[in-house]
Amino acid sequence: MLEFRDVTLRRAGRVILNQVNLTVSPGEHLALTGPSGGGKSTLLKVALLFEPVDEGTVLWNKREVTVADLTAHRSRFLYIGQKPLPFEGTAEEYLDLPFTFAANRALRADREEQDRLMEALGLDPALKKSPYTRLSGGEQQRLTIIQGLQLERGFCLLDEITSSLDQESMRSVIRHFAQEKGRTVLAVTHNREWLDFGFSEVCLESGTLWRRK
Incomplete structure (x- = not known):
């Protein structure tokens, strides 16, 4: 509390x-x-x-x-801001970024969970192979949300x-948190x-x- x-x-x-x-x-x-x-x-x-x-x-x-x-x-806590982070690399590498930090090294990326979260937020899992910089701002923001959701923060x-x-992406994000x-x-x-x-x-x-x- x-x-x-x-x-x-x-x-x-x-x-x-x-x-x-x-x-x-x-x-x-x-x-x-x-x-x-x-x-x-x-x-x-x-x-x-x-x-x-x-x-x-x-x-x-x-x-x-x-x-x-x-x-x-x-x-x-899981804190997520309104702007995606700058990043050079693929979308998958961006999703894996939190696991490179010392505080999260006991955790491991779950590819199936990444795909599930991407589909829940209206993203095609095939985007993971795309360069992060080529994604739209909305796609980058949803990846940032997924990046955080992977962590075990209550x-x-x-x-x-x-x-x-x-509108559609916004509703998918709100719906996801409402169901959490x-x-x-x-x-x-x-x-x-x-x-x-x-x-x-x-x-x-x-x-x-x-x-x-």
Whole structure:
């Protein structure tokens, strides 16, 4: 369970987060909405302790997360941003990239699972042999999502991951996360289709957060 308790963050004299309180329970699927500049992406960074707060605490299972907990704490989360990474190589090599990192070397790429995820997100598995740079932005973004989904992380922090996708691709991505009952999901979005797929709405505007009824 992730909890933000009375979190306040200021930058250059501006209040980015104002006494934010939010508890995300295991298995919960939340869509974090609100206008641009309202602090949504910053809240995800606070969850991972990439942004120090001025007041308040971040807790995991009711225990405050400290700098000493960073490695273990961050390993619980899958963070996916809205822009694919630059990469030279094939799409398959891009999918395999996380397994080259020290934190994931105990894991192995599963080709059948890669193919299953590609088909679920509307991609032809034959694309794995294509140069990554020749793929469209939408194809690269879906590969980035699959790249992360391969990892055994139970809590997904998603930052506008469907913003560059067409309607059909966007729905396939949202549908996939909606069906991921074993994962907890906190998704920053401007797209209200997440709500149509059963996500509960939390709104953050001008640093103030509330749950929609």
